[in-house]
Amino acid sequence: MKFRMTAMAAGVALALGAAPGAQAQGSQRQDFTMWYGLTGQLSEAVQQVCKRFNDSQDQYRITCTSQGEYDKNLQNTIAAFRAGQQPTITQVYDIGTLDLMLSGQYVPARELMQGQGHQIDWNNYIKPIANYYATSKGEMLSFPFNSSTAVMYWNRAEGKKVGQETPPATWEELHAALGKMKAAGKSCPLALDFDSWVVFEQFASAHNIPVASKDNGYGGLDAEYVFAQQPLMRQHLNNLHNWYKEGLAGIRTREGGQNVVAAFASGDCAVAFASIANHQTIMRSQTEGLDWTPALIPMYEGHQRFNTRVGGASLWALKGRPEAEYKGAAAFFAFIAQPESEVFWSTITGYVPVTRAGYDRMVQEGFFKKPENVGREVAMESLLLENQSPLTSGLRLGNGTQFRALYANEMQAAFSGQKTMDQAIDAMQTQGNQFLRRFQQTYRGKTLP
Structure with a gap:
């Protein structure tokens, strides 16, 4: 069986040279x-x-x-x-x-x-x-x-200015700290973008929330998105939107000229959510004297922490x-x-x-004790938590690239005031399920290995 074309690959023209083949002439390798x-x-x-x-x-x-x-x-x-x-x-x-x-x-x-x-x-x-x-x-x-996995990057100096000596462990605590930073004159307490990976996908894993049925698709190609029915997911995305409207968060995207990692490394924004893989990027590009650390992504009060994926x-x-x-x-x-x-x-x-x-x-x-690596251990801590479930293994859902693009478009529409956050969430689920059904049709007769 050959690769079947999905929407992601449709229209791709072959403009590539041949991959090098057997042993090169005159070489023993x-x-x-x-x-x-x-x-x-x-x-x-x-x-x-x-x-x-x-x-x-x-x-x-x-x-x-x-x-x-x-x-x-x-x-x-x-x-x-x-x-x-x-x-x-x-x-x-x-x-x-x-x-x-x-x-x-x-x-x-x-x-x-x-x-x-x-x-x-x-x-x-x-x-x-x-x-x-x-x-x-x-x-x-x-x-x-x-x-990699997701972490919160925390500017310790900005936190200490408002009495937050350690990175916030809960979203409620983070909200309070951001408010104090704003009141103290910080123009961008939190940097946000429209990437679904951290504040949607990883958030769901840490809180053990289903993104889709059948254990997030691991149970079969007939899985359906169900995140719109999860009250905590709606609350979370609406909270982020409200923080933006309150001036507690600023949108930082690559298209806008400065992504969340660059915004954090420059000191422009005090908090950012991103991959632990960005640790070295921040180390190499940070403004002189930046005092920061990675931390576990926050949890909502009353919820047990599960591993991030x-x-x-x-x-x-x-x-x-x-x-x-x-x-x-x-x-x-x-x-x-x-x-x-x-x-x-x-x-x-x-x-x-x-x-x-x-x-x-x-x-x-002693890798994690070296000054340049301090804080990186939280990524392993987050991945290796004893609390794990079928919902924290990952997402096995078709047309994932298209869904991430859909998420970005709907979030942008909500944050720009073109629709409410609840309307954006509903649209993501409806169109996301259309993506899943098309993928299922493309691979009709196939079962997951």
């Missing part, structure tokens, strides 16, 4: 390729990982190429596959996982490693991370690579490449799963380790 969807400093970090692998041995050589953002990489991979020019490995972000699973055009992780003679302790992978890329039986289909992406070995390339791919996957490789990756980025061995190595080496 087996060449193979990886495409990924990271840019800027994170793209540079991927290139460092690939160079370290190439320098570590003389049998294989990986060529790693950025295709732009996550969605563009997936589009290009689908287009290249249809033309028989797919890379050996491709990086697919969390919400694109279902597309790969149902395509069947990949070599399952366990099958690949066994076939190439690598002994892997699959239980070594941190469960909340592994679950996102595993079958219903718990067998991982791809390799977690750049994994993993974000980021995983690496898939694609079918249809020369057999010799899979030896290189397996060697690369084994290399990046080594504790020292995970320490290196986490050091040059803000991503978390994906294995217990990697995490233990970082703890033993």
Whole structure:
């Protein structure tokens, strides 16, 4: 079965060169390729990982190429596959996982490693991370690579000015602190954007709220969005809207010239919600003397905290490449799963380790106690909370990219006064379910692995 076209891939024209194939002439190494969807400093970090692998041995050589953002990489991979020019490995972000699973055009992780003679302790992978890329039986289909979760970035100096010595643990406490900051003259207490990942998806996980039926889609392709029926979700999104109208929050988007991370790093805004992966970006770009820390995202009073879910992406070995390339791919996957490789990756980025061995190595080496890393442990704390449920594993819902775009459009409409927040929430659910039904029709007759 070939990749089926979804709305995300419709109209994608193949404008890509052929992926490098077998062993290069005059070389003793087996060449193979990886495409990924990271840019800027994170793209540079991927290139460092690939160079370290190439320098570590003389049998294989990986060529790693950025295709732009996550969605563009997936589009290009689908287009290249249809033309028989797919890379050996491709990086697919969390919400694109279902597309790969149902395509069947990949070599399952366990099958690949066994076939190439690598002994892997699959239980070594941190469960909340592994679950996102595993079958219903718990067998991982791809390799977690750049994994993260959501945190609150807190300006300690601004907090101390208004008597908030520690990061707020509840949304109610945060609201009070933002009000005091505003009264003290802070023009942007909180930076908000229209990305669904933190204040919608991760918020739902931490509060154990269903985004969709059938355990957020893990139970079948006939799942439906149900978030509009969740009172706490309505309350939360309306609260954020009200904070904006009260001047407690400012909209900061890339399109507007300054995203939430840049707004926080510059000191313009005192609080921001983003991925722990942005930790190094803030460290490198912060205004001089910025006093800040990551913290757990707040909870509403009276609600038990559950784990936040993993974000980021995983690496898939694609079918249809020369057999010799899979030896290189397996060697690369084994290399990046080594504790020292995970320490290196986490050091040059803000991503978390994906294995217990990697995490233990970082703890033993005092990684989280170093001044430049203080606070990063909250991401692991958030992922590894004992309170976990089927609702906190992730979202296995089709056309996820389209839904995130829909969320952004509806939030923008609400915040600009074109409609009420409740109208925006209802529209998101109605149109989101239309996306799910189209995806289900595209893959009619298929069942989740």
